[in-house]
Amino acid sequence: xxxxxxNILSLMGMSPALLAGATAEARQDKAKKDKxxxxxxxxxxxxxxxxxxxxIPPPITLIPMAPRLATLDGKTxxxxxxxxxGADAFLNQISIWFKxxxxxxxxxxxxxxxxxxxxxxxxxxxxxxxxxxxIMAIGH
Amino acid sequence: MVTIAFxxxxxxxxAKRGMPLQRICFTPHPVWGKTDEQMYAYLEGNDPxxxxxxxxxxxxxxxxxxxxDEKKSGQVTPPVGAPTFTDTSDNLQQYFLDNGMTDFMxxxxxxxxxxxxxxxxxxxxxxxxxxxxxxxxGAFPPWSYNVQQVAVNAVMAGATPDYFPAILAIASTGISAxxxxxxxxxSAAIINGPVRDKLQMNYGIxxxxxxxxxxxxxxxxxxxxxxxLDGGGIAGETYMGSQGNVINYNNLIxxxxxxDSPWPPFHVQKGFKPEESVISFFFxxxxxxxxxxxxxxxxxxxxxxxxxxxxxxxxxxxxxALFILDPLVANGLGDLGFKTKDQxxxxxxxxxxxxxxxxxxxLFSGLPRGPEAANLTDDSVIPKWARxxxxxxxxxxxxxxxxxxxxxxxxxxSVSIDKWA
Numbered sequence: 262x263x264x265x266x267x268n269i270l271s272l273m274g275m276s277p278a279l280l281a282g283a284t285a286e287a288r289q290d291k292a293k294k295d296k297x298x299x300x301x302x303x304x305x306x307x308x309x310x311x312x313x314x315x316x317i318p319p320p321i322t323l324i325p326m327a328p329r330l331a332t333l334d335g336k337t338x339x340x341x342x343x344x345x346x347g348a349d350a351f352l353n354q355i356s357i358w359f360k361x362x363x364x365x366x367x368x369x370x371x372x373x374x375x376x377x378x379x380x381x382x383x384x385x386x387x388x389x390x391x392x393x394x395x396i397m398a399i400g401h
Numbered sequence: 402m403v404t405i406a407f408x409x410x411x412x413x414x415x416a417k418r419g420m421p422l423q424r425i426c427f428t429p430h431p432v433w434g435k436t437d438e439q440m441y442a443y444l445e446g447n448d449p450x451x452x453x454x455x456x457x458x459x460x461x462x463x464x465x466x467x468x469x470d471e472k473k474s475g476q477v478t479p480p481v482g483a484p485t486f487t488d489t490s491d492n493l494q495q496y497f498l499d500n501g502m503t504d505f506m507x508x509x510x511x512x513x514x515x516x517x518x519x520x521x522x523x524x525x526x527x528x529x530x531x532x533x534x535x536x537x538x539g540a541f542p543p544w545s546y547n548v549q550q551v552a553v554n555a556v557m558a559g560a561t562p563d564y565f566p567a568i569l570a571i572a573s574t575g576i577s578a579x580x581x582x583x584x585x586x587x588s589a590a591i592i593n594g595p596v597r598d599k600l601q602m603n604y605g606i607x608x609x610x611x612x613x614x615x616x617x618x619x620x621x622x623x624x625x626x627x628x629x630l631d632g633g634g635i636a637g638e639t640y641m642g643s644q645g646n647v648i649n650y651n652n653l654i655x656x657x658x659x660x661d662s663p664w665p666p667f668h669v670q671k672g673f674k675p676e677e678s679v680i681s682f683f684f685x686x687x688x689x690x691x692x693x694x695x696x697x698x699x700x701x702x703x704x705x706x707x708x709x710x711x712x713x714x715x716x717x718x719x720x721x722a723l724f725i726l727d728p729l730v731a732n733g734l735g736d737l738g739f740k741t742k743d744q745x746x747x748x749x750x751x752x753x754x755x756x757x758x759x760x761x762x763x764l765f766s767g768l769p770r771g772p773e774a775a776n777l778t779d780d781s782v783i784p785k786w787a788r789x790x791x792x793x794x795x796x797x798x799x800x801x802x803x804x805x806x807x808x809x810x811x812x813x814x815s816v817s818i819d820k821w822a
Contacts, residue, residue: 306489312511314502314553315481316534316546316630324419326471330464338463347433354440358456378539394463399411400404401433401583 606799685810
């Protein structure tokens with residue numbers, strides 16, 4: 262499988278410049294500032310080699326996304342809040358929107374257990390058994 | 402669905418969790434505090450990121466067939482760059498700055514020579530794993546790091562090798578000084594034991610200001626480690642504090658003034674011996690001065706404990722209270738009969754109260770739970786904090802004025818510095 266490392270890196274909020282090799286100069290894109298390439302006879306600024314201060318990130322396992330539904334008609338959509346203020350009221354408005362615009366869709370509201378980053382296996386099992394889709398609200 | 406304030410966070414976090422193409426729809430921010438009509442208007446409007454009608458986009462996200470890229474599995478290791486960089490001094494400074502590896506102030510360039518000197522200050526091997534750190538527990542997978550990587554950050558901060566064991570002790574806890582929360586939180590470290598004098602730390606006049614190399618650079622190293630060792634400190638992605646906090650530059654480093662304190666030092670309270678060098682960690686909101694406030698009671702002897710009680714009233718209950726007392730205040734409290742820090746804490750539990758009605762108006766109110774809560778009415782008076790360990794005290798300052806400062810912060814843990822020598 263071919264993975265575009267630059268795209269992955271960019272998505273992780275890091276500069277693709279970090280892909281530069283060990284022998285590459287740190288700022289090839291700003292080489293014009295390098296006084297070693299200056300006019301003939303100019304003082305040569307020495308170069309230093311410095312160490313990378315970054316830690317060691319864990320490997321990332323790519324997770325294939327769940328298959329999509331052909332249609333939402335007649336399906337049950339779970340509306341899940343992560344517990345931040347306002348998410349419950351916002352999801353209630355989504356429920357109202359479905360009633361007005363797609364009345365064949367059944368919505369079920371649930372508050373996820375635990376903190377915003379915690380898993381909720383019990384709720385996941387319920388959704389898997391009784392629902393066909395999930396809209397999760399994150400933010401406040 | 403994610404509010405737009407968390408756009409970058411949502412995308413990068415999904416990628417780090419193996420779903421770089423996660424279908425995310427965005428609403429305006431915030432939804433909190435909006436009327437039903439305003440929120441419904443969000444649904445009838447456009448996704449402000451993708452600029453397409455929001456609800457049709459949601460329906461599409463649930464029903465549009467997956468692309469081949471969305472079905473991919475496998476494993477990738479995020480690159481963090483080459484082990485070394487070579488260039489001129491100016492270009493390297495700019496490179497570190499451009500790549501988010503600094504606090505946006507010049508650094509000491511971490512040459513091998515300087516890093517080697519740092520490594521000689523510890524008995525631990527360069528490749529020994531020190532710990533794991535994440536910008537927010539549970540939200541981001543933790544990164545690991547070794548002694549050398551900590552040393553690189555220590556050099557960058559301007560620390561001398563003597564400071565390295567203290568910096569390693571900080572790193573060993575995995576506590577990020579740049580915890581990613583929308584609340585702009587801060588971190589503090591109390592330092593006790595012989596290491597304070599060995600490093601010539603300042604616990605006297607101006608102890609918490611920019612007046613001492615050890616105080617300043619140990620704290621700065623903590624911030625740099627919190628950016629570089631765990632991928633943290635990227636505003637909008639791995640740091641979400643709405644306003645940020647100036648304390649995050651080098652954190653609250655508080656060497657205790659043990660010799661002028663009437664009480665046992667903080668680390669002894671936590672079970673360490675006086676001759677051990679220890680660093681203790683706090684975490685929470687901000688710090689403020691508590692002098693001259695309601696309740697000080699110039700009678701003519703100041704009733705410091707009354708001022709302390711009055712000043713913590715507005716604090717959020719999510720965290721506790723950390724009092725930083727000048728020795729003049731600590732000894733004044735001793736003269737008032739508080740022979741131990743525990744006695745002050747017990748007095749504060751009994752005398753610092755709030756009504757249920759007022760608590761209900763506060764964010765992170767911390768209302769009591771359990772059976773006793775059933776009998777409370779709005780007019781019931783309850784302790785601000787019912788547990789004495791919510792109150793902590795450290796003595797620090799130069800005795801030029803009987804001041805105290807107080808932080809809305811909670812104690813986390815204490816670790817040995819000696820272990821890292």
